[in-house]
Amino acid sequence: MDPFTRHRGIVATLDRVNVDTDQIIPKQFLKRIERTGFEDCLFFDWRFRPDGSLNEDFELNAPRYRGASILLARANFGCGSSREHAPWALKDYGFRVIVAPSFADIFYNNCFKNGMLPIKLSEEQVDELFSRAKQTDGYALLVDLVEQKISDEEGLELKFEVEPFRRHSLLEGLDDIGVTLQHEDKIRAFEERRR
Amino acid sequence: MPQTLFEKIWNSHVVHEEVGKPAILYVDCHLVHEVTSPQAFDGMRIAGRKVRRPELAVATMDHNVPTWSRSLPIKDEISLKQITTLEQNCREFGITLYGLDSPNQGIVHVIGPELGKTQPGMTIVCGDSHTSTHGAFGALAFGIGTSEVEHVLATQCLLQSRPKTFQINVEGTLPRGVTAKDLILYIIRTIGTAGATGYVVEYSGETIRALSMEQRMTVCNMSIEAGARAGMIAPDETTFAYLEGRQFVPKGKAFDDAVARWRGLPGDPGATFDRQITFDVTSLAPQVSWGTSPGMVADVTDRIIDPETLESENDRKAARRALEYMDLRPGTPVEEIRIDRVFIGSCTNSRIEDLRQAADIVKGKTVAAEVNAMVVPGSQQVKLQAEKEGLDRVFTRAGFEWRESGCSMCLGMNPDILSPGERCASTSNRNFEGRQGAGGRTHLVSPAMAAAAAIAGHFVDIRNWD
Numbered sequence: 001m002d003p004f005t006r007h008r009g010i011v012a013t014l015d016r017v018n019v020d021t022d023q024i025i026p027k028q029f030l031k032r033i034e035r036t037g038f039e040d041c042l043f044f045d046w047r048f049r050p051d052g053s054l055n056e057d058f059e060l061n062a063p064r065y066r067g068a069s070i071l072l073a074r075a076n077f078g079c080g081s082s083r084e085h086a087p088w089a090l091k092d093y094g095f096r097v098i099v100a101p102s103f104a105d106i107f108y109n110n111c112f113k114n115g116m117l118p119i120k121l122s123e124e125q126v127d128e129l130f131s132r133a134k135q136t137d138g139y140a141l142l143v144d145l146v147e148q149k150i151s152d153e154e155g156l157e158l159k160f161e162v163e164p165f166r167r168h169s170l171l172e173g174l175d176d177i178g179v180t181l182q183h184e185d186k187i188r189a190f191e192e193r194r195r
Numbered sequence: 196m197p198q199t200l201f202e203k204i205w206n207s208h209v210v211h212e213e214v215g216k217p218a219i220l221y222v223d224c225h226l227v228h229e230v231t232s233p234q235a236f237d238g239m240r241i242a243g244r245k246v247r248r249p250e251l252a253v254a255t256m257d258h259n260v261p262t263w264s265r266s267l268p269i270k271d272e273i274s275l276k277q278i279t280t281l282e283q284n285c286r287e288f289g290i291t292l293y294g295l296d297s298p299n300q301g302i303v304h305v306i307g308p309e310l311g312k313t314q315p316g317m318t319i320v321c322g323d324s325h326t327s328t329h330g331a332f333g334a335l336a337f338g339i340g341t342s343e344v345e346h347v348l349a350t351q352c353l354l355q356s357r358p359k360t361f362q363i364n365v366e367g368t369l370p371r372g373v374t375a376k377d378l379i380l381y382i383i384r385t386i387g388t389a390g391a392t393g394y395v396v397e398y399s400g401e402t403i404r405a406l407s408m409e410q411r412m413t414v415c416n417m418s419i420e421a422g423a424r425a426g427m428i429a430p431d432e433t434t435f436a437y438l439e440g441r442q443f444v445p446k447g448k449a450f451d452d453a454v455a456r457w458r459g460l461p462g463d464p465g466a467t468f469d470r471q472i473t474f475d476v477t478s479l480a481p482q483v484s485w486g487t488s489p490g491m492v493a494d495v496t497d498r499i500i501d502p503e504t505l506e507s508e509n510d511r512k513a514a515r516r517a518l519e520y521m522d523l524r525p526g527t528p529v530e531e532i533r534i535d536r537v538f539i540g541s542c543t544n545s546r547i548e549d550l551r552q553a554a555d556i557v558k559g560k561t562v563a564a565e566v567n568a569m570v571v572p573g574s575q576q577v578k579l580q581a582e583k584e585g586l587d588r589v590f591t592r593a594g595f596e597w598r599e600s601g602c603s604m605c606l607g608m609n610p611d612i613l614s615p616g617e618r619c620a621s622t623s624n625r626n627f628e629g630r631q632g633a634g635g636r637t638h639l640v641s642p643a644m645a646a647a648a649a650i651a652g653h654f655v656d657i658r659n660w661d
Contacts, residue, residue: 017509018388018488022627027608031259031273033233033280045629076389080625082324084340102389105424106324106338113342165216180350183211183219187352190210190221
C-alpha cells in the first residue's frame with residue numbers, strides 16, 4: 001500500500017447526511033471481479049441522468065470541484081453495505097481524504113485498508129469548512145497526518161484524532177496481513193490450545 | 196469481574212493484544228459469497244498465500260443469482276463470470292461451496308444457521324454487513340470489507356479494536372400482528388441510523404426471550420441499520436432446540452457437552468454495559484418506512500411527516516429530499532399509499548416462519564390487479580419446506596410469483612429490480628434511493644404487512660385483518 005503522510009488538495013462538498021454505500025457505488029457495478037476501474041461508477045445515479053448525460057444539479061459535477069481530492073461530507077457517511085467497492089470508487093475518482101462529523105464503522109475501516117484517510121471533526125468544524133468551501137472557488141486544504149492537523153491558506157488550523165495504529169499503518173504504508181503474520185507463532189499456539 | 200456475553204466471546208478469541216493496538220482476534224467461521232470475495236482471492240494469488248484454515252470457511256452464491264428456474268442459463272455475462280470465478284476460487288483454495296445446483300444453496304445468512312454452521316460463542320465474519328444476523332445465536336458476528344476477507348483467508352484472524360457495549364432491553368408482549376421486524380424498525384427509528392455506531396448491541400428482556408430463533412435473526416440482522424458493529428442475543432433453550440440435529444451441530448453426547456458450554460455464555464449478573472436503553476412494546480403498531488433511510492419509519496396508522504416539524508436543518512433537508520424521491524406528501528395517511536410491487540424475501544425475512552406468516556394472510560385471497568408480487572425463499576431448504584407445507588400453492592393461487600432462492604430484489608443485483616417510479620412493499624432491510632432498482636421506491640415492512648399490502652393494493656393495519 002502507498003504510504004500517506006501529507007496531502008494537499010481541492011475540497012469538494014457533498015451536503016447530505018447518511019450518504020450510504022449504495023449511493024457511493026450502485027449494485028450493478030459490484031459484479032466486476034477487479035479491484036480498480038470504478039471511477040465512472042462513483043455516485044452513478046446522482047452524477048448521471050437516466051439518459052446517461054451529466055446531471056449538472058449534482059454538486060460534485062460543478063466545474064469548480066474538478067480535480068478535487070478531498071471530500072467534505074455530512075454525518076454517518078458510508079452507512080449501509082460493507083462493499084469495499086465504495087472506497088475503491090472514491091479512490092479511483094481521485095479522493096484521498098474524506099472529512100465528516102461521523103462515519104459508518106465498516107466504511108471507515110475499509111478506507112484505511114486502501115490508503116485513504118477518513119477524518120472525523122465536530123459538526124461545528126465541518127459546518128465551518130462547508131462555509132469556506134462554498135465561498136472560495138478552488139478552496140484547498142493541507143492534510144498532515146504526521147502532525148494530525150488540517151489547514152487552509154487563510155490560517156484555519158484544525159487538529160484531528162486518529163487511532164495510533166491506523167496512523168502508523170498509513171504513514172508506513174503497511175500491509176495488515178504481513179503485520180498479523182509476524183504473530184504466526186501466537187496464532188498457532190492459540191489453535192493448539194483449542195484443539 | 197462479571198462479564199457480558201460479548202466480553203466472554205471477545206476475551207476467549209484474542210490471540211494477541213498490545214496496548215495501543217487492535218487485538219488479533221481469531222475467527223471461527225468465515226462465510227464467503229461471490230460479490231465481495233474475488234478481489235480477496237486475487238490478492239492471495241498475487242502474494243502466493245494459501246488459505247490458512249479452508250475448513251473454517253464455507254461459500255455460496257446468493258447476491259447476483261437469477262431467481263427464475265435453475266435450468267435456465269444466466270444471461271448476464273458479468274454475473275456469470277463472478278459466479279464461475281467463485282467456483283474456481285473455491286476449487287483452487289479448497290473451500291466448500293454450495294453452488295447453484297446444491298440443495299444447501301441460499302442466502303449466506305439463511306444457510307449458516309440452517310446448516311448449523313452458526314453456533315453460540317463463535318466469532319463469525321463475512322464480507323457482508325448483514326452478518327450481524329448470526330448474533331441471534333449468541334455469536335459475535337459482523338460484516339467486513341474485501342481486504343479483511345483476504346486477511347481472514349490468509350491468517351484466520353482479524354485486527355479489531357474493541358467495540359463498546361450497548362444493551363437494548365425490550366419488555367412487554369408484542370400485540371397480535373406485530374412482529375420482530377416492527378420491533379427492530381421501531382428501535383432504529385428511535386435511536387437513529389447511527390445510534391449504535393461503535394457499539395456491539397446485546398438485545399435482552401422478556402420480549403426478546405419470547406421470540407423464536409427466526410424472529411431473533413430478523414432483529415439482529417438489522418442491527419447494522421442502526422450502525423451497530425454487531426447485534427447479539429444470549430443463547431437459551433430456544434437456541435439449543437433450534438440447533439439440535441442440524442448438519443454441522445455436534446450430535447449425541449458431544450451436543451450435550453456443547454450445550455453445557457453454551458449455558459455459560461450469557462452475561463454474568465452485575466456485568467455492565469457502556470450504554471443501556473429499555474423499550475416497552477406493549478402498544479407497538481406495525482411499522483412502515485416512508486423515506487430513504489431505515490430510520491425514516493412511521494406507524495401504519497400515522498400520516499406522512501411534515502419535514503418542517505423536524506428540529507435540525509440537516510434532518511429537514513434529508514426528509515424533504517426523501518419525500519421528493521418517494522413522491523409522498525406530508526399529511527398523507529400511510530394506509531392510503533398505493534403500491535405497485537411486493538417483495539417477500541431477503542436475509543431479513545425469507546425464512547420458513549416469515550413465509551408462513553405471509554401465507555396466513557394471503558390464504559384464499561387474490562393479489563390486487565395492479566400489483567406484481569413475488570416470494571423469494573431464502574434458501575433451497577426453505578423453498579423445499581414451504582413446498583411440503585403447500586405454501587407455494589397458497590402464494591401462486593393468490594397471484595404471487597414463487598421463485599428460486601437468493602438475495603434477489605433486496606439489492607437488485609440480479610434481474611429482479613424495480614422500474615423507475617415503482618413503489619414496493621418490501622420485507623428487506625434497506626430503503627436507500629435506488630436500492631431495489633434505479634428510481635424505485637421502497638417501503639420496509641414485515642412479511643405479514645407486505646402480504647396484506649399485496650392483497651389490498653395499499654398498506655393496511657394488519658391488526659384489523661380477518
